[in-house]
Amino acid sequence: MPAQQKQQYTFEEVEKHNKEGDLWIVIDSKVYDLSRFADLHPGGPNVLYAEGVAGKDATDTFFGLHRHEVLLRPQYARLQIGTIQGEEEMIKAPIPGSLSKVPYAEATWLSDGYFSPYYTDNHRAFQQAIRKFFEEVVRPEAIKCEENGKRISQEVVDKMSDLNIIAMRLGPGKHLHGRTLLGGLVKPEEFDYFHELILNTEISRFGTRGFSDGMLSGATIGLPPVWNYGSPELQAKVVPEVLSGKKYLALAITEAFAGSDVSGLQTTAVRDGDYWIVTGTKKWITNGTFADYFTTGCKTEKGLTVILIERGEGVSTKPIKTSYSATAGTAYVTFDKVRVPIGNTLGAVGNGLSVILSNFNHERWMVTAMSVGAQRIIVEECLKWANQRIVFGKPLTSQAVIRNKLGKMITRIEACQNWLEIITHQMNNVRERICTAHRYLRPSRFFILNGDLLNIEYLIYCNTPSQQMTYNEMSSKLAGQIGLLKQFVSRCGRETAEDATQVFGGRALTVTGMGKLVENYHRTSGFDAILAGAEDVLGDLGVRQAMKRMPKDARL
Template structure:
């Protein structure tokens, strides 16, 4: 049905309590009955320049656009201004932002790049639509409720093989239809995977980013790369189908970044391991069915796949991000598992653990970067729409300086991660372990550190709104609270910087002299 049309003169007549209309972006809203329920109060709606008037600027200085899109408020619209059309439109599913620096360069019209081709473009369009339509609403819901990712979303992302793709290219993708067949299986590379990580991060919910089966992204590769054929045949199909969930259990209260300090032990009893000990900060642990567990065994370390059972208990750990991540404290009370559940060689678990770290750290860095870019976009929009001292925020040189720093950090991180991703595409798994471990350590250290600098700057730009969980600054609040996770999970910043340096120092030629 065509919308009723009004002139500004007609709207102006409705300017008092009980008969109150306002205009926002050419749309006419009847707020007569809503005014008393308005979270910002009645008085502000009756003010001069608001009641019966075009309140577009004042509205966008105080609310996110999504407020108007919520059904209960969208229904307050009774018509539009004759001869005018709405200008402020949200991105449609699949669309890219036209705000400068809101997207990686290759997505901007007229820009060129050496890494991405048509297959990545097609893939990106479908992925963005999927994340906006299916994942984003679940992310918002779960981030707030703290509940685990909905099974419905798990089913859909497994149907699209998104979960399988997040493990990177490889044999596990053979015979699978990727993203409804938008690309051919053999086209899939680490740049497609980078796209998935960046799109996930755009949801702006850090807890959910981990709740989005991150435990599986790091817990399943040891099974794929080091499990026996029987174990793989049993576990991989059900996990990639989203029927069973898996997580990685390495860190302990006794050993975090210092993996060699771990104390969970596995003792042989015939054909069984008997596992005793605890694990801490285990992402997805509260809802996982399988645990890829690093244990101390006679003569070294061994990684063992442990199914959830009566002697394995998980308890949710209260963290400062959402419990949708499923962060758990895990207790093994003489858990018996067959020795055939060993992943890799007995006593050679450190190799399994270390080889897994590169991909995990790269994934965390990618997600961290995705959120940072989102924060840059939020700050650019906010500084453009927020009026202070009679001018937009970006009229202040200090604000422009902060924005310049934020953009430079995000762009340098993007360029570095793309260069590393290109190496990953062209190196074998073994070569990556040898050549990229140090670089990825440094990359992650850099990206997570700049993340916290960006969080600080964004907080200053958003002021009080950056410390409230809802409203204009909700993404900034989430990012400021959760950016330290990026700098801790998968190896803390200082340890990774040191790893990068130790690897570099080891490779300085003995003949090198000034």
């Protein structure tokens, strides 16, 4: 029944119902009849009969112990029998797609009254639509799968592919051409790395880290080598199957024998006429338990080669138990003399290292973007909790030590976001193009509009859809920066996870209840420091890349 049609009561009336078998309480102007629920209450019945709770307004006590979402669950919402006369609810249910008003809960560009040079109106519309879709369709699935460890349902995959979300997760490029993106909201040729950045940060807002990877991240990192290096026939078959969500694909590089040191891989592919015979094992393969295809790094006579292997005879997968949910489908994969057509070779034989390395940068950037999205939610959780939690009669925020932790969290998330955005801006623009535009600005083309000196060529340039970097360009220009960025973001993430755990105390140690997002983040933020390249290795890569670019004549 809508609130306005519910019975209205006064506090005096509610107060009469204050004992076992006849128990009413008020939470945020709503009257709940807990007479029969008391014995079923997960916190036990006695706490509900306490003085100051039974027959009283227990709003502050309630929000000190429960998340708002408890009241929205249908089985509890129906305990409401009315409202208090003349009072209005203060704590509103979030509207799907809406932005948080909590300071720093949103990136600056999404905060009221602030601006950014990077985002257009189209990015804003895209962010709003994608958040709404995720909150309405994907979040309930994420929570369910994170708990039961099952893979994302075909029904939700189909809904995502109807909007071409699987294709958009792979970033800008020719695979988007001819597709209707998000019901036509963004034109394929205008989809850029900032759209993709938005997609990645929004995906990680549910506090369900295992599910974020289970949401077909395998295809995001494993399909690009197929369209960048596969034969036209292979692309024509595999790309549509995967982007429509009808088949699943995983990237199978790491082994128990080799992780960041991919050159040490031991899975072998031996030529036998028109086939490769592949033998070996792969470990930590995201989405591997349910993948139909594996983009696989193999050792061949001529060096490392990447081969697309279809699940079939000789391919077996078993789940690996990790510290995050089995919904990610993390697998141990065994190839036992698997016959694979030579046509499934991705790139030249022996050129596997550059196929793998050129792919890594986009993957690392994606992991970083998801990490930033997840980190920001934790900052919001901590700000809300520290504000609402009362200790020694005062909010937690009255403690300087807590404010200090909040300050560090905010600093870290803002630093991560800003570095991520400037790198994304580089990915969106090929350098030569900018130089060309500026070099040819001719004085004769300047004019004055509304008091501003403008140049016609510059305006044309600025309003032309930007030209994104290819994976190879990313590899040569940004590998070091992305490596350092990823190292920085994952370190910040783990420091924030530690601080958040201190702010939430014991609540951060339970999988359900007030601190559940902090618990998940504390348990899983370490994944960001490992997936797509270990943190320390990436930091070192960044410095080695910088050393390569040192001018020969650089002296103090």
